[in-house]
Amino acid sequence: MQGGLDWELIALVAGGASAALIGWDAAVRKGPRSDTLKGVLEIAWPVLFIAIMGMLLKFTDFSAVLLLAGVATGVIWLVDAKAFAPRRAEGAAEPIVVDMARAFFPVIVVVFLIRSFWVEPFKIPSGSMKPTLLVGDFILVNKYTYGIRLPVVNRKVLEVGEVKRGDVVVFRYPVDPSVDYIKRVVGVPGDRVAYKGKMLSINGTPVPVQASGYYTDAELNFVRLPAFTEKLGEKPHAMMIVPPEPVVNLSQVRQFPHRENCEYNDDGFTCTVPPGHYFMMGDNRDQSADSRYWGFVPDDHVKGRAFLVWMNFGDLKRIGNGIE
Secondary structure (H helix, E strand, O other): OOOOOOHHHHHHHHHHHHHHHHHHHHHOOOOOOOHHHHHHHHHHHHHHHHHHHHHHOOOOOHHHHHHHHHHHHHHHHHHHHHHHHHHOOOOOOOOHHHHHHHHHHHHHHHHHHHHHHOEEEEEOOOOOOOOOOOOOOEEEEEOOOOOEEEOOOOEEEEOOOOOOOOOEEEEEOOOOOOOEEEEEEEEOOOOEEEEEOOEEEEOOEEOOEEEEEEEEEHHHOOEEEEEEEEOOOOOOEEEEOOOOOOOOOHHHOOOOOOHHHEEEEOOEEEEEOOOOEEEEEOOEOOOOOOHHHHOOEEHHHEEEEEEEEEEOOOOHHHOOOEOO
């Protein structure tokens, strides 16, 4: 890893050291604990717990890890309260692991409920949504705009609203559902989406665009790129193009479900969106890995609508910007 700390290695070492200390205390230590050892163990247990949860993120998503953490801490707290606390000598100290579980459980439950049914934070990892969203933007995603979904399984149980053309949406990447992507919806089920000659059209009608000057891209040596105001839905939004780039790099187009719905050539592409799916593109129209390359997004992959930039440590003026 270059230019930064290897947090995965740090977590592994810290978790291993904590597990070794806890194991030594349980199997080898003789006699009462010293105050120093008690203090160290009060740190070791949370460190081990957090390290385990962090390692689980390699195999599942954050919602599943939160659910597992809530169940684990809740069970520890409940079992102690029902089976061990009544038999504990009066004035005896509560086991450290129980104290940790009791402290963590309500926090984990509140966080799980908030990010499952209300809002979820998300960090912009790439420049594919410039100039609307920049690398380093921390945004909030409304989880109930399109309906109430059961967490982890992502099954919709209550219909609230429909995904609309023009919405900025966070969704699970179809190629690797453990990864979250953010793009703009340009096509809903049944739409015929075409992008040719740097012009986007829906069902044969060109999408209205108006030149708005230039966007100076600091990540590309401050090159000035043509910027536009585009209107896909009810409200206009910013969009930019990179004139030298092709409208689609044919060598990067994958084989994906419903690939037969798309036609590609040197001029661009045309895709018909199948039922229950959406076509996504970035506002940085010619520098975005999106549906033209990896296909349509199923409805059950949609996580919510992005609506607010709540932090950008590199540009504090962006705090509070709404996302159109």
